[in-house]
Amino acid sequence: MFELVKPRAELFGVWSEAHREWGPGLHEDGFGIGADDDVNTVEGFRDWVARIDQGPGELWWIVEDGRVLGGIALRASEDERVHRFGHIGYGVRPSARGRGVATWALGEVLRHAESLGTDPVLAFCLDDNAGSIATLERHGAKLEAIEQHGTARVRRYAIRPRFRPR
Numbered sequence: 114m115f116e117l118v119k120p121r122a123e124l125f126g127v128w129s130e131a132h133r134e135w136g137p138g139l140h141e142d143g144f145g146i147g148a149d150d151d152v153n154t155v156e157g158f159r160d161w162v163a164r165i166d167q168g169p170g171e172l173w174w175i176v177e178d179g180r181v182l183g184g185i186a187l188r189a190s191e192d193e194r195v196h197r198f199g200h201i202g203y204g205v206r207p208s209a210r211g212r213g214v215a216t217w218a219l220g221e222v223l224r225h226a227e228s229l230g231t232d233p234v235l236a237f238c239l240d241d242n243a244g245s246i247a248t249l250e251r252h253g254a255k256l257e258a259i260e261q262h263g264t265a266r267v268r269r270y271a272i273r274p275r276f277r278p279r
Contacts, residue, residue: 199234
């Protein structure tokens with residue numbers, strides 16, 4: 114069973130396993146790694162976890178049986194990165210893909226976004242990322258545009274939360 118857990122320094126070992134599987138780079142969407150973050154040492158990892166815990170926005174790791182499968186972030190609407198990366202960013206380690214991990218996590222975080230009143234929720238993915246496209250569209254995401262970002266073609270989606278009457 115999947116669960117969303119807040120990043121914690123004591124999960125360094127299991128998080129590092131997922132990070133190594135991705136290989137070098139800052140491409141683990143949903144983890145919130147910056148170019149200057151040291152996530153390879155216990156001290157650096159502890160500092161990074163403390164920084165991401167202070168926001169803006171929220172971040173969770175997707176865990177199953179004590180194993181970190183990926184991460185998902187919900188950026189605050191006032192975060193300037195929303196216009197470049199969307200409210201939501203997520204990533205699933207290669208060995209856990211194709212099992213519905215991202216679809217489940219996105220559904221959980223969309224419910225949280227709904228409770229915050231975020232409408233619409235913006236999400237971006239590469240134009241050739243069939244898995245992410247399917248995940249977003251399963252949750253009712255509507256394609257707003259396909260944009261050129263440097264050498265990458267990026268899809269911009271808007272997801273309208275299903276607001277319940279109060």
